[in-house]
Amino acid sequence: MSGDINSLKSFNTFAIDASAQQIIIVETAAELSQAWQESQETQRPFLLLGEGSNVLFLENYTGVVAINRLKGIKVTEDDDAWYLHIGAGENWHALVEYSLKNGFSGLENLALIPGCVGSAPIQNIGAYGVELDQICNYVDVLNLRSGETEHISAAACQFGYRDSVFKHHYREGYAIVAVGLRLNKIWQPVMTYGDLTKLDPATVTPQEIFDSVCQMRRSKLPDPQVTGNAGSFFKNPLVSAEQAATIASEFPNMPQYWQENGQVKLAAGWLIDQCDLKGYRNGGAAVHRQQALVIINQESATAQDIVALAHDIRQRVGAKFNVWLEPEVRFIGAVGEKDAVGVIA
């Protein structure tokens, strides 16, 4: 199927060999609207994709997949900040490099996250102590039914951990077409995570943080160009303080992160690792040896291999810790998104 012009293999970082009935690259909002309109007229499902780095295609898609390549970066400034207005189809990491090169700091902790700028608000991408919500100013969405663009302020995006209004109210019938970022001119380095704590706060530069983040990421996370994967397969679970304390009484070294609302975030990778699952395989899918939260396409994995492996991981962690992991990756069936927990339960 991979030689097929309708193959999705090169449009998803898991490199799952699924097909779509039609794949269209869209470069303008007008082309996007037209692709959606045609899918409606022919009564076919419609899916907008960035770089496919957070999706699992469960089967062949029986509709139109539009690949978002809306480009363009506009920069303005005032005394306090730089304001970037970015087309949703720009590559995220290229934006981080562009901003550093031009002296706009604030994105360096988010280096090397795959995917498009327009996808970043959907799960409020985050890494190494920074989440998108800290720098997001607004998101522009196209209402596909009315053809109108709606300007959504950061406050209205309802950002949470791997969550936003774009997974809820704006999930169907809307396309993110641009993202606005606000980067403060007074730089405040974030050096709370991993090797960043070893940098010298007196002399640290954005480039040093960028380099350190890239190095840490390359040591743990597989490059999708080489080994198919979608980053963290599961979200880090949020549990009650009581449940965290119960587990910690048996496992005193368990990483735990207290949240403002009193809940505790646990490290799913640690929980999986404690079940001795690094390297564990199901068909062509395996648990990554350097980071247990990542499922890799080790050898021509099918979606069913990945689903079966995810099921096993969830059961093993659930049986040991009574913590039930939920996928971060979005599951796409023949006609649209499916409830990922339901699929692997």
Ligand code: FAD
């Ligand atoms: P896609 O996978 O193409 O799409 C994701 C979902 O959003 C789909 O449901 C799609 O239909 C929808 N969608 C896409 N574009 C639009 C749009 N314009 N409008 C409306 N809906 C849209 N994430 C993190 O947060 N932090 C990390 O550190 C991180 N590390 C990663 C490392 C690796 C190696 C990989 C492979 C992934 C990692 N991820 C991480 C996950 C992923 O990079 C992010 O979720 C990214 O934002 C997805 O972008 P994408 O363009 O590939 O989205």
Ligand code: EPU
């Ligand atoms: N750990 C283990 N064994 C493992 C993996 C992790 O013991 O196999 C432990 C680590 O030692 C550490 C803790 O678990 O104490 C957390 O691990 P890590 O720092 O690698 O981060 P993570 O919680 O596994 C999250 C994000 C990543 C993001 C990193 C860095 C989620 C679901 N994942 O991973 O995001 O890059 O933090 O900030 O929140 C993604 O979303 O796709 C993603 C890669």
